[in-house]
Amino acid sequence: MNVPLLDLKAQYRPIRAEVEKAMAEVVESQHFIMGPQVKACEDAIARYSQCAHGIGVSSGTDAILLALMAENVGPGDEVITTPYTFFATAGCIARLGAKPVFVDIDPATYNILPGAIERKITGKTKAVIPVHLYGQTADMDPIMEVARKHKLIVIEDACQAIGAEYKGRRSGSIGHYGCFSFFPSKNLGCFGDGGMIVTQDANRAKRLQILRVHGSEPKYYHKVIGGNFRFDALQAAVVLAKLPHLDAWSAGRQANAARYDRLFAKSGLVSRGAIGLPQARTSRHIFNQYVIRTKRRDDLMAFLKKSDVGCEIYYPVPLHLQECFIYLGYRAGDFPESEKAAAETLAIPVYAELKDEQAAHVVACIAEFYRV
Numbered sequence: 001m002n003v004p005l006l007d008l009k010a011q012y013r014p015i016r017a018e019v020e021k022a023m024a025e026v027v028e029s030q031h032f033i034m035g036p037q038v039k040a041c042e043d044a045i046a047r048y049s050q051c052a053h054g055i056g057v058s059s060g061t062d063a064i065l066l067a068l069m070a071e072n073v074g075p076g077d078e079v080i081t082t083p084y085t086f087f088a089t090a091g092c093i094a095r096l097g098a099k100p101v102f103v104d105i106d107p108a109t110y111n112i113l114p115g116a117i118e119r120k121i122t123g124k125t126k127a128v129i130p131v132h133l134y135g136q137t138a139d140m141d142p143i144m145e146v147a148r149k150h151k152l153i154v155i156e157d158a159c160q161a162i163g164a165e166y167k168g169r170r171s172g173s174i175g176h177y178g179c180f181s182f183f184p185s186k187n188l189g190c191f192g193d194g195g196m197i198v199t200q201d202a203n204r205a206k207r208l209q210i211l212r213v214h215g216s217e218p219k220y221y222h223k224v225i226g227g228n229f230r231f232d233a234l235q236a237a238v239v240l241a242k243l244p245h246l247d248a249w250s251a252g253r254q255a256n257a258a259r260y261d262r263l264f265a266k267s268g269l270v271s272r273g274a275i276g277l278p279q280a281r282t283s284r285h286i287f288n289q290y291v292i293r294t295k296r297r298d299d300l301m302a303f304l305k306k307s308d309v310g311c312e313i314y315y316p317v318p319l320h321l322q323e324c325f326i327y328l329g330y331r332a333g334d335f336p337e338s339e340k341a342a343a344e345t346l347a348i349p350v351y352a353e354l355k356d357e358q359a360a361h362v363v364a365c366i367a368e369f370y371r372v
Helices: 010-029 036-048 060-070 088-095 114-120 140-150 202-211 234-267 295-307 323-328 336-344 356-371
Strands: 051-059 078-081 098-103 125-130 153-157 177-181 195-199 290-293 345-348
Touching: 010 234, 036 051, 036 195, 036 234, 051 060, 060 078, 060 153, 060 177, 060 202, 060 356, 078 088, 078 290, 088 098, 088 323, 098 114, 098 323, 114 140, 114 336, 125 140, 125 290, 140 153, 177 323, 234 356, 336 345
Parallel strands: 078 098, 078 125, 125 153, 153 177
Antiparallel strands: 051 195, 177 195, 290 345
């Protein structure tokens, strides 16, 4: 049995007519950049995320970059974040000439340790970027408390967590900015690159709107330097067509995660300590990924791939050990939980359309590996 890590064709088939109609309307209008579809998408995502404003941008990476730009983060500034995340989180900080300052993760959730943040704050610290990894929010209350105490900006990297909740509050709505990605593999994906920034602050929203069009306001008049970070109308139409299905898809992922929990418990793999399972610690985990951990990760991954079971490592090298960040002066052992997670974690299929027999096959293959 072939079980892909993600089956976007299975997601697309039942909504094909809706999506193609939405795209056809954009084509017919010949209005491809910004315009009414983008505004409608911004308003819809803002409402969904319990925020006052949405600003569509060209990608999740550019959402983080633009939020930092809006706060004038640059040379001489420091931004605290986690080394166990997709590269863009720290890459955007470095691109602006600021210094990424890393804090280790909670081994249960893979999210930044709030209690370790304050020890890394200096007179140069300007912002904190907590990452809501794999679809589960970071522990935001203590993060916001430290930020308020030290007058720091909080930018939520919610690129994997649209619709996730922390004590009933949606991801992106708690900090000063929330950044989403609509990369196709996300719970809500478009047909290419796209992203969104949400905020509760009207002045910040206005600044973001200006920065995403080269700092132009009005057109061709530039008081600040921005960039081309526009969200195109075709991608906005796809997101709008998919948004009504998002909660059902996230519920499907949650159901599949619960099924895995039961199947793995029944297999005895957990009680024997062969594998560890994801731990949901917040009020709504939307399982962008279902990540297991094992000391035999690389061998298991090779076995699963030979068995036609999709799997992937997110992420094999923590950011403090990436070659491009050697100049920061970190060494192996500086962030032991991040390094351990990078060596032991493996994502397995959890998409909403995953069938019962496919999930059972994945667990059976993993059980077979440990019997061999």
